[in-house]
Amino acid sequence: MNFDFPDELKELRAEAKRFLTAKCQPVVARKILDHGGSFDRALWKEMAAMGWLGASIPEAHGGAGLGHLAVCALAEEIGYAIAPVPYASTVYLGAEALMLYGSEAHKAAYLPKIASGATIATLALAEQPGPVVLDRLKARFADGRLTGAKLGVVDGDSADIAIVVALDARRGASLCVVDLKAAGVKRETVQTVDPTRSHANISFENAKAELLDGARGPADVRRLIDRGAVMMAFEQVGGAQAALDRAVAYAKERYAFGRPIGSFQAIKHKLADVYVAVELARSNAYYGAWALNSSAAELPVAAACARVSASDAGWLATKENIQTHGGMGFTWEGDAHLYYRRAKHLGLALGGSSEWKRRLMGELKSRNTSAMAD
Amino acid sequence: MNFDFPDELKELRAEAKRFLTAKCQPVVARKILDHGGSFDRALWKEMAAMGWLGASIPEAHGGAGLGHLAVCALAEEIGYAIAPVPYASTVYLGAEALMLYGSEAHKAAYLPKIASGATIATLALAEQPGPVVLDRLKARFADGRLTGAKLGVVDGDSADIAIVVALDARRGASLCVVDLKAAGVKRETVQTVDPTRSHANISFENAKAELLDGARGPADVRRLIDRGAVMMAFEQVGGAQAALDRAVAYAKERYAFGRPIGSFQAIKHKLADVYVAVELARSNAYYGAWALNSSAAELPVAAACARVSASDAGWLATKENIQTHGGMGFTWEGDAHLYYRRAKHLGLALGGSSEWKRRLMGELKSRNTSAMAD
């Protein structure tokens, strides 16, 4: 039994924490909130320089070749720091899609630039509010051209390329890569509950696009989403942990009725429940990381558990952090709402909990009894 | 606005409380638990003598003619006292079915005996575990004969007559009345989580039965169940209130760490939440009572809200009453489990909360928007 990160990745995580504690206090996210600007370019450059953007990209393609567990370790700290950077879009989804399904030419063209920070990538999936039904998407890919419209694409305004989920006549739901500066692509920045992460609606009108040939239908699209969800779960857990830590710190120093508010069971039991939720989420994320890293058949189940657990923990931790802070938690100047906004954004970005619970049960109900009795 | 019981029914309820406080402490239910005997016959006789069994039965049929609101008022107190008597089966369901759908002859034959306590009635509905699907019942009524088997009929071992839900070739789900001492009827006492209320499996083999002619299909059967559910909701609310009252009393007198345990927020906030659940359930029950009493078209919605709310409150209040009592709450000698058992029994007797929530939404989704904007 060795259900933990290897020591070198623990060291990487500790380094990341040191770096982000120094360079990415909540004031960095607040800058985007108050002044716009899509993301923090200085931070992004430093992340590139440290090899974070290419953590999962093989050295042959300009990456650091640290593997997916390294991305998970970094994601947790990025989540803790609510860093306003397109890391999830670029690394968990963009680079991942190219590595999984891109041709050698695609890999050679894009991965080094992603690793160096020159290219920001994202995934464009949803077309309307509601659960995404892959085989009913309206975006169409044919003959190297893409037509369709995508809603609320994360980092859509700053990304250079998008991996777009579109229907191909032969394969059904497929992935294609599109240069977002190409003709026929229009984007419009849109507002969301988390203004520290930019979003855009993007329309494609006969835009040039290339199929990621390795993805042969909806199951492969799902696999990409599952893998991305595991990495994102670590970011969510990190954010939940940060909210918990801030609530605990405040509860220790804020006094009411002559005692720290953290000595009242109403507060301490609430925070104990948050701690439990965060730990369960972290454990589920670890399982996801194992499935991701070992390409295990359990990935769909592991990803769904990780995502549902992380989304729930993120929501609980960030809303009760506001509540613990009382009035101050509800001011613009206080940071509590930054965590709340981010948690909700991440909890929706790859689909809501209700979608994922259904998917989980779809997997489980097809298992036979004996396989489950573990 | 007069959303309350009329004064004379408040007086009736106060009288009922006085009577049951004197005559029906939990020790009465415990007698059945420890020694069996189906129900407390002495108590039942006194209830008959006070006119409770015929509260909703018109005077013309030997009842007290007090109406359904009176039954609701009494039900709350019977629930509070966890009285081990077949009141729900006989009054909310048996008498109700006969009054709603029976012929004059049926009414004349059964209602006076029900009112006097001579006849115990019940409803036989479920045939297997799971939600009851009326048009898939296997019990068949034809030519004055009934064949089928019913599972876990409440008071099935002590009842004299049963209103049996069975399929009739022409009407579909229908109601027929059966003398349980008749040939072809077999009953077997079965155990449930609430041994203070007796249950039986009953099989009918070509047993003599009479159709309640007024019930012309599943909608009418549903109407009976809805009406019964409202009255039962009051019994559930009464039980929940009793559990809350006991938890509060214990929390005031039990000391730990030099203080009453009720001074700890872990306990006081838990009990505040129970109070809120009980009050919401009571309010929903009131709405149900209004719909029941005025035969309003809102009955299905009102009954579902009342039942879901009361089942949830009963479960919450009784399980947290055990928790508040700590170790003592978990002994056979302590009374806390009696409330817990009863609450679960009542919460299942007319179907679980999940069934009722679906039914509620079935009603709501067919409403149009404007009707809902109240």
Next chain:
Amino acid sequence: MDFSDSPDEAAYRAKVRAFLDANAEKRKPGEVAGYRRGQDAPGAVDAAKAFQRKKYEAGFAGIPWPKDWGGQGGTPIQQVIYNQEEANYKTHSNMFTIGLGMLMPTICTWGTQAQREQFVPQALRGDVIWCQLFSEPAGGSDLAALRTRAERDGDHWVINGQKIWTSGAHYSSYGCIVTRTDPTALKHAGLTYFWLDMKAPGVEVRPIKQASGAKHFNEVFFTNVRVHDSQRLGGVGDGWKVSITTLMNERYAAGETPGPDANELIELARILHNENGPLIDDTAVQEKIAEFYVRSQGLRFTKFRTMTRLSRGGTPGPESSIGKLVSASKQQDVAAYAMDLMGAAGSLTGADVPMAGAFEEALMWSPGLRIAGGTDEVLRNIIAERVLGLPGDVRLDKDVPFNKVPTGPKR
């Protein structure tokens, strides 16, 4: 048991509707009322004042107050009927809630005849708006821990300190303030209550931007603000007692905050689809909405029970805390669930998203509902202690002079 108005109540309601139809804009069907929606729009304060004047002239201001307070001598149930009806129109009467609902009753109870005559009529007419200066940064749920000092200087008092969460301070003419006049006395004993002119020298109002981005509240700073001793309400050291009068009246004043609920979820679930059709046909969605619906109905009928008590001359007790406690969290949960159903596109905000963005707005205001006017935790304490009679918590701040109560590293 019935819902219908009595003949008198029905007649009153008809009168109210006629007045509102003539003087206010009705909300369209399906349009969701939001928390103070539109209150920040230019001209909203003037419009609110003008409407209050019309209410006054039509006899709908101070409905249940005695006539010698300048009220209508009506019944509490008439006030409830009026409020129910006005809730269907786009008005901003909540700007007057604190003044009329909480402060004028305090002035009528503790002030002089002259003060009553000076302030009440102009408040009823909508000429002036009042604000309540109670909360402080170091206070929060522990209201009596306030530190704003008032020091005697001849016939005057000199006020220094800071208040926070003052609703409407930026458009208020007057305010009522509780101050600490003796820090060496016990916490609740060293307080004194005044009214003051918000335009007096030394009063500085700074808006607080809420997490939602709106600015309904303020910080108010006091630097050597002089108030005459005649502005004192109640005796020196009686400030807590006077505040209680104000806060008791909060229960009458506090309404439920409007916002999206189960019905709006049903509408949303009709619009959204999964592979099997509209989400309203999905049983998982149905079950969740049913749970919200049952809770909302429970609240609705609990309010009817309270109204019935009012209509019989009773008063609303601490059990009215149920409404705020349940509905605040419910709004937050409804908002979160709606966004969950909208999935990846659910975080979008603005008028173009389903239900004109009402759910996303509610996500951001609802955390405040759980805090303002008594946190969830304070409300549970109130229910446990005042309704269930459970014992209070151990108090470390009761038997020592205020300036000896532990305050921790953060003040």
Next chain:
Amino acid sequence: MDFSDSPDEAAYRAKVRAFLDANAEKRKPGEVAGYRRGQDAPGAVDAAKAFQRKKYEAGFAGIPWPKDWGGQGGTPIQQVIYNQEEANYKTHSNMFTIGLGMLMPTICTWGTQAQREQFVPQALRGDVIWCQLFSEPAGGSDLAALRTRAERDGDHWVINGQKIWTSGAHYSSYGCIVTRTDPTALKHAGLTYFWLDMKAPGVEVRPIKQASGAKHFNEVFFTNVRVHDSQRLGGVGDGWKVSITTLMNERYAAGETPGPDANELIELARILHNENGPLIDDTAVQEKIAEFYVRSQGLRFTKFRTMTRLSRGGTPGPESSIGKLVSASKQQDVAAYAMDLMGAAGSLTGADVPMAGAFEEALMWSPGLRIAGGTDEVLRNIIAERVLGLPGDVRLDKDVPFNKVPTGPKR
């Protein structure tokens, strides 16, 4: 990061399986393990003792204990592997949990060499069973509030009082007891710890019938029970410190209680039908089961993380409270939900109902899980204070002599 055993661990696991296959009955697939199921059957105690002897002889007793305690000098992870495997068999090793898991470590820590040699080997061999006499009617969560007196009489102590919730007292040969030797000392200071013979004159064991109907616990009454001063463990007045040794070891000993879970709900939902088919295809049911499943998986992998720490030589900390806190309520909720799905027939009990009545059984034992071995409330306190470092509650019982601590009307 992987789940697999290291080669050493795999070899050990194989050895364990071979032993268990040869000496115990494996649970059938789909058969639900229940809380102490079958422990009351005739002959169960003798069978448990015989099996413990086999474990001892095969080298599976006291696995991680040092050899000079009579243990195997193995690793904590070996113990975990053994426990994991044994959980798939029908054994009653939990009868030895208290003696071997908690009391022998206490004796080894605080007792003499002679005591260690006298008791430990016979306990490991399964010759005797031990019980722990801590809880009292007036104690509950406030363990140190115990009142059972021990008064000195020459070389002896005379014990009078009552203990409660003593697991297995009826089949135990010996027990460890904490007593109050000085009621005028501070609450935690006036306690002294002894071992005693459960057959000594004046010891009376009365079974407690639990709400579920089972009788796993006892009240134990002490009437002038004489113990020799040599039976004392630790100094006079050191009883609390010694008890802490016992309780710290509870964390190692406490496992999760087996019972029906998400997988059993899935099986149930395959059997039950509504008008559209099996409930497993109903999305409302799916969503609910998914929530339980996610929670169970979270617990499972949290345990794996703890095991990993153990396997690297760490110790389980107070964070292991998560397991019991979450799983106790989960069992209660799973049971209630399963019965809800079964509907009107859901209250039936016994072997004929779906899943052989496991859900209905769990409904009745699960409330006890939330109480025994630390209530939900105590566990949340432990997490808040010892893991999160939040401050303790205000204590009224710390600085006064025990006999002056308020006890209320009920003792």
